[in-house]
Amino acid sequence: MSLNKSELVSAIAAKAEISKADAESAINALQDVLIESLGKGEAVKLTGLLSVERVERAARTGRNPRTGEEIAIPAGYGVKISAGSLLKKAVSA
Structure with missing residues (x-):
């Protein structure tokens, strides 16, 4: 069993009591920060x-x-x- 992105968004929204749009924005921001940091050689x-x-x-x-x-x-x-x-x-x- 695995969790896809939309299921992860729903689970985070429910756990944090925020909207799915806010949860998806947070996941997208995390993705962007990971990509930018790793691209510069920085560990996260x-x-x-x-x-x-x-x-x-x-x-x-x-x-x-x-x-x-x-x-x-x-x-x-x-x-x-x-x-x-x-x-x-x-x-x-």
Whole structure:
């Protein structure tokens, strides 16, 4: 089971006792802040919940699974998401 964006908006609106429009605006703002911060190389940490950071990936050699041909994979960036203590506790119970 998973929660899609509209279900998340509804759940946040009910929990915070705000309108769905306000909840959606808050989620969109969080998304914008995450994108902007990670784009600048800044980590975003919600203590106890999660942390999100940009990580560098070194250039490496990969292999095309279909042909077995080696390919050069350039250096780049990825995103690392780490669960905080509250999330870890919620899933272990």
